[in-house]
Amino acid sequence: MAADRTSAVTPSDLVGCRFRYPQRRAHPEIEPLDSDKARRARLHLARAEVLALLPVRPALGDGRRRAFSRIDLDADAEDADLATLEALAAEPTILTGAVLTGRDNGTDWRVRMDALIRTGEGTYRPVLVSNHRVARPHETRTTPMIPTHRLGLGKPVEAGYRLRHHVSDSHRLAMAARALVRMELADAKGALIGQDRRRAFVVDTRALQPALDDTLAAGWSTRPRRLKECAGCRFWDLCRPLLEEADDISLVLPGDRARTFRERGIETVGALIDARLGEPSALAAAWRAGVPVLRRTEHVMGPRADVEIDVDMEAYLDQGAYLWGAFDGEDYHGFVTWSEVGGAAEAENFAKFWDWLMQRRAQAHRAHQSFAAYCYSAHGENHWLRASARRFAGRYKGVPSLAEVEEFIASDEWVDVFSWVRRQLVGTAGIGLKVVAPQAGYHWSDDDVDGEESVNARRIAVAGGAEGERARAELLRYNADDTRATARVRHWLREGAQNVPVLSVPGSAGPAGR
Template sequence: MSERERSGRGAFLDARSLIGCRHRLHLTATYPRVLSGVAEDAGVQQRRDAAVAHREHVRDTLVAVQPEQWVVIDPAQPAAVRAEATMQACSEGALHIWGAVLPQEPDTGRRGGSEILLRDRMRGGYIPVIVVNHKVTDARQPDPADHHPLTSDLYQWNPQPDRHVRTRTQPRDQQRLAHLYRMLQRHGLASPALVGGAIGLAFDRILIHDLTGLLDDYDRRYADRIAVIRGELPTVPSKVPECRQCPWWSRSGTPDELSCERWLTEHHDVSLVAPGSRAELLRRHDVETVEDLAGWSGEAPDDWQYEPFAEAVVTARAWISGAPLVRRVERLQVRRADVEVDVDLESYQEYGAYLWGTLLDGVYRPFVTWDPVPTQDEGRSFAEFWTWLMARRTEAAATGKTFAAYCYSRNAEDKWMYESARRFAGMPGVPTEQQVREFVDGPEWVDMFQVVSEQFICPNGKGLKKVAPVAGFAWRDAEAGGEASMSWYRLAVGYDDGEIDLTQRTRLLEYNEDDVRATQALREWMVPSAPGGRSAEAEVPSMADFREPDHPRRTIGT
């Protein structure tokens, strides 16, 4: 019997597999031994460890307040033992069960557990409440005209409209709660209320999810996924955002014949230039390869709802020619100023921003705290950064000079400026949220990612580490990247009572410095401040060069 045939027998599916790539699910189920020796992505492991720590903190806090109302299932026991203990606690009418595991279902293939099962005292049955290590709500100013989500107090189930938060869409949470509801329903333990709850990273309330409209979608999704792992439905690779951290993409230890990157490249699959849902739509129009898309003539598909379709066709033609960038416009534009500051921050997951790096007149200045985040010292480093930046802005205005600050993909910088203003409000030098808003919404805060997106087509991606090398910039550290920096940071601050590694602090500072210098190099390449240097307008082909399928093959630098 083949490994594939063995893997399909007795296959079980938990809720984590309901969201994400179907082909990854197929490979993992069909070749379970292949990845046994492959190192897990460091970022994935760190997030898993952080989630475990968060759940333990939530458990210890909740149980300590009302220990007599809780049954805590021993996590060290085998799953079958934990399931038996959970069912026993339910049969005895326990009010709160932590670490619940529901019996596996050999016929349906379902397996799963809930951090919390709450007894529905009014209707009977149990309500699943999951504890997750991501945000489930965002703060907002109360507005009577808005739709208000239902939330409950952490210690007493009492769902009420909450005017102070808005829901963050988290399909994975909703699918997991629907999965748990079906498992509870099988044993007659599901509350008729048809709701579930989620405690997020903030650990300040329970967000209530109405499951009524979710179950049909869940049932369809579950039927598809269980058929995939049982080998009843075929799958093929397709490029999606998940590929960036997937061991089946291309990683040491993964056989070439199972590498999705190799398969897609060999087949010139259309998802290489139109990833995700774009590729799914194109395949419905018989566009399977990059060449199919490059050769498209006539009107765009009626159901195309993305960028202008002509740009998708040009992207395919550029990929075939090997051009990493294509100009959308004849004349490139970047806001330039007399005083130019480049900014890049480093944060550790959702815990805090520990480093604000700046570049002015060729001099790199970091504003940093090496106290493990979250820490009050973040407020000090952020205040110093903000005070320094605003001082340069004020000085420029006082001397009649223009000012601009640049970042690459402002979402992170904006988020942590607002977060820091809220968390450290009142500390010396910390701005108000309104002061942050006035700056980031003004013309002096320039997002180079947006500038690149508006003026270039990028067949290989728009990330700074994809685009800046085209401008001639190179990072000193070959491993430089957001995920790698998470590992460096843990060593740099001695997380988990480890020994502090000062070399990793140097590594982080150099990585941050290279990021701000890359942003400067990209800006200077797009709109040179002095004649005679490299120029993107001279080097990068325009869309006009790719109007026809038999476009001339032009390469950057020729």
């Protein structure tokens, strides 16, 4: 019997929160959030790109007698699983929009598979479209790959890539492969198509089955626990009162951060405060008092230079960096391209930013002034500085070599403000820029814009038109605010962050305990 689509477990139910699925079953009336809908819209576009690339007939050179057929299904149709079984009976070369079902440990599950590709042995390989970067170029490792337009027609070749693991993608492929095994139609392989829609990377679906078994056997939670993802969950307004009523420790220490305390029998915020366990107890007391940030030390310091530039970068998924913003203390400078990333437009934009930054640096040196460029949490900026050099150096004028980028990153003139904050401050909700900057007196022009929303805005901005112009202005404001917020945090640290209490164990004579 086909699994009921409203109650069947989906791959997304198996990732992260173990209370989301019970909430989804209990409250089907609660609509997905706008961020969820936008994420689905991006995936819909990705699937459309891949469908347009998949073959519809043999190509020249494949031979006229080669049998080929393609069936396209509507995976959102009510009876999509039954339509999939009927379509498989016709033995198509390519079947898109397939929905497969199964049952394990008393749990019905349902998975959408973007394509099923028939092999020469009459079995099928599941093909999954993802908005993740599923593989990265690699100098020594290889992975079997087949061009998307040759699926069903060609054979894989070894390509210089290394696969990247994403749990949600793995569970989807594993489910599809399991359903095909039970129909005696399974090949041992599957394929992943990520942000590079032109390439399908072959994976061994057998290796994915143990993790799926463990996840399906884990069962579901009977009560919520706060995770990082809760802030973007449609059921948070239902879960939060339950957590507050229970005074659950995850309100202060989300996810696995509370594990060691739970093992000691500490389940509530109050118990953590009473345990007097140093910083965790101080954080719990601060949370209870509504204090978001504490000083680890009496005296707080910040970095300083004669010439200071604050930098922030915006990237579209894992495809490329389209905006490099810089604030020089007076003016914001946005280096941006609204063209597709990955080619000349991105390279030329990066070269302009790099040239401007290096000119400001050289001017400072000529004037015998110290220079520093700052960012808040350098991981993203460092990644795209390096990635831009790797992809574009030598191909486009003005792009620095990887060696030049590495030299700059390693220098004292590239400063991660987050590292200064982390050494000196601690927060009840983390110490990200959006948490710390308001304590320093800075507030964003658009309070509802974050990293997720910026991805959606970028997609609209590229499309152009009136909405595109509004999205472009929003992205530039958002980036400018990030650079100015970083600058404000620096100055605030130099001023000693005096409005922030000093961390102390609850009940002690320290400032936080008064």
